[in-house]
Amino acid sequence: MLKREVPLLITILVGWFMVIEYFFPGAEKWSSELQNWAIIMTALASVLGVANVARINMLKISRKQKDWGYSVVLMAGMILMVVLGTLFPMIKSIFGIESSWTLAGMELSGVTSGTWFTQFYDSMFVPMQGTMFALLAFYIASAAFRSFRIRSVDATLLAVAAIIVMIGRVPIGDVMWSGMSGLSDWIMNVPNLAAKRAILIGAALGAISTGLKVIMGIERNFLGGD
């Protein structure tokens, strides 16, 4: 009873409340309060994430499983950032320490600019993140190469449309033919947009229907077994 019916009841009550709140402004203050609760709970959930990472990687290190060295790097990085960004400021706050703790001229405690925490983040994490994003350019090229291979009528249409759009979007397109950019815009704004909106309407209806299924208690798979 407690495991399924109570969560279901909470889902139904809160779900309907959020629907009704859209039409009745009297409920706005409560709905914003509920949303604040959600934000606080989401923030607290970070602990669950850290616990999951620590459990899986510590197990890997202790059993010396394949590639356990990566787990050592991950755990070291995580502990270092937690110590610099959370533990040190907490210690300073509890013991009322006003003086700064510096190493090589940079503050050890805190997450503001000029701290080791920010230095690590800006000089290691941000470039690595940028590198991952940059991979997209190469992947777009390889995916485009595969999809533009003309093997059927559909693929031919796709390739022709793509070539027109690509040429129409660069200055040389209009040099080749003055109507190229206009044709490119027409493909994007008429057939492409029509197909996109059709998918969007279908997806929106699907999302509404899922919401209705959940708040009517018809869809209960997310609560576990039958």
Add this chain to the structure above:
Amino acid sequence: MPKTLHNRLRAFWLRALALALGGSLWLPVLAWAQEDSQPFFLVERHNILVILVVFGALFLFCISQASKGKRYFIRKIAGLEAVEEAVGRSTEMGKAVLYVPGIDDVNNIQTIYSMIILSHVAKMVARYETPLIVPICRPFVVPLAEETVKQSYLDAGSPDAYNVNDIRYLSEEQFAFTAGVDGIMLREKPAANLYLGSFFAESLILAETGFQTGAIQIAGTANVHQLPFFVVACDYTLMGEEFFAASAYLSDEPKLIGTLKGTDYMKVVLIAVLLVGIALETMGYSGLTNWMEQR
């Protein structure tokens, strides 16, 4: 009391409770909470209420028809048919199934729906005794995925096969998560990759890496901008509404299929409204267009 009767009574009780609480119960509370400066009901939003009521009515009608035993036809969805094939292939190869439930939090309906599909996939995987890896991007999704997979293994009769370490939280940062999933694909080489949920710029990076490892790939999302990437790099793609049809399709439960039909009928209504709107606009009447506008 016989079990079927008990189940029916329980289902009836829950539905009745849902509908009763679903509107009327809140009204006196809302009236009490209302401040003098505010209107009780936002009349300008009545258009959305009308559409919601029509949708709800179609929905309930189809569910009641399905409950009475009417079997609705739903077309074959290749991507969903392929899920079992993908799990079977992984089993034959002795490799894992990778299930990525998107990178959004539980406040996105796609993530909730992905958990629903995960429960079906986990049941299949448990039956075949195939390893399952679920990388997670948001901490709040971790307990949800853990419970979903655990319960599915229990339902499939293989609770001992459940390994809590298969639900892996990687990072809340988009590309750190992407790098983590790519690492799993390249090191552990899963034979089937399922990307079902809300994806953004990482969609192509994931799908192309999966393609390079030779895995069978099935993707599904309602994020329209990411669909082309999945279409070119995956074997099967569930587009928009197909993604939201997965639970009904995989469970084959009449009531859930009834909800699919309700959505289809709503689509017919919307197409009719669009055609009428086009005709009226062509004749110079903008009344319907103005009424449909969100306020």
